[in-house]
Amino acid sequence: MIVDFLTPVSKQVVAHALLQNDQSIGRQISFYKEKDVFPTIEKGNLVLFGVIENRNDINYLGESLSFDGIRNAFCELFPGNWQGKIVDIGNVSPGATVDDTYFAVKKLVSEIIKIGAIPVVIGGSNDLTYALYRAYDDLDQMVNLVCVDAKFDLRDVSDGIKNNNYMNSIIVNEPNNLLNYSNIGFQTYYNSQEEIDLIKKLYFDAYRLGDVCANINLVEPLTRDADIVSFDITSIQASELSQGKGYKSPNGFSGKEACAIARYAGLSNKVTSFGLFELNNNLSDSGEMLLAQILWYYIEGVNCRIIEPSFSSDSHFKKYIVPSPDMDLVFFESLVSRRWWVQLPENELENNKYKRATLISCTQEDYLVACDHQIPDRIYKAFRKSLI
Secondary structure (H helix, E strand, O other), X not given: XXXXXXXXXXXXXXHHHHOOOOOOHHHHOEEOOEOOEOOOOOOOOEEEEEEOOOOOXXXXXXXXXXXXXXXXXXXXXXXXXXXXXXXEEEEEOOOOOHHHHHXXXXXXXXXXHHHOOEEEEEEOOOOHHHHHHHHHHHHOOOXXXXXXXXXXXXXXXXXXXXXXXXXXXXXXXXXXXXXXXXXXXXXXXXXXXXXXXXXXXXXXXXXXXXXXXXXXXXXXXXXXOOOEEEEEHHHEOHHHOOXXXXXOOOOOEOHHHHXXXXXXXXXXXXXXXXXXXXXXXXXXXXXXXXXXXXXXXHHHHHHOXXXXXXXXXXXXXXXXXXXXXXXXXXXXXXXXOOOEEEEOOHHHHOOOOOHHHHEEEEOHHHHHHHHOOOOOHHHHHHHHHOOO
């Protein structure tokens, strides 16, 4: 039973929710609030839970986390025209060891996904992304991981998993279910040249903060192919989060950009789990409200998902073939959503060990670049990775 890993939502949050307007989220959300009364989780539900774990934070000083502030802020908001029910199942408390906490998160996420619901995790240190990834071990599928993060988190792992090196464990540890890793918003001065070179060597996708801010639409095809979207809130500029200590990066995403990224993550039909990490007790009231709004925009995206028809249906897609000396690129444009995909060349399919990735999300701009006799960078990386 997943309830074995959980403690109920605090009485203060439940009381605050009851004080809100009848049409607010706080009056519509289902809480796990009593030990013997666990809410029903059904297919299509969004299942929120916290993970009070930050012992693998490199700056950990023994503090205990609380997510009551962000929950209170979330309860004060009004839902959109949403169909899916929101269930808040409380918190995972720290286990005897961090590995015990990872195990609890893994089991919770896995069981929620098997029901057909979507886990939404708010947590402490960003190494919890590793536990989120390991949940897919039980789901028998390759995993496309997208991280919104100023750092690649590929540092040395000789001292064990930390919040600045967990990606090493995801890449190396067995079972290796990683299909692709995409980083959104990295800042060069926070990453060693060795880490940057490794990202290039493995043909992973990485988009600098400035590029994403200049064109937020770059995020859409990345999240459209994702299974997990992990959002490190330290990628947001510190002034948006706190007026004091705890967050110090002067550069990062604005609140509007963070919300736009979350909405793109929600719109993706493939995203089956979403996490907000690196929360601490130094958030300002406006910082807690921003995180609540990020959750709101993710859920808004989920409720606006478009189910695409089968690609075998010629009446719902336009097909474009772009010949070139090296390879012919086949693009598809959905007549339903106007979204674009590109197919791996036929001569690559036999060698492609990632059978699921024969269709890659892209943009109309990628098609126009291909028409100009160039291979778009992300598409080239996908082709090269399929041969590794």
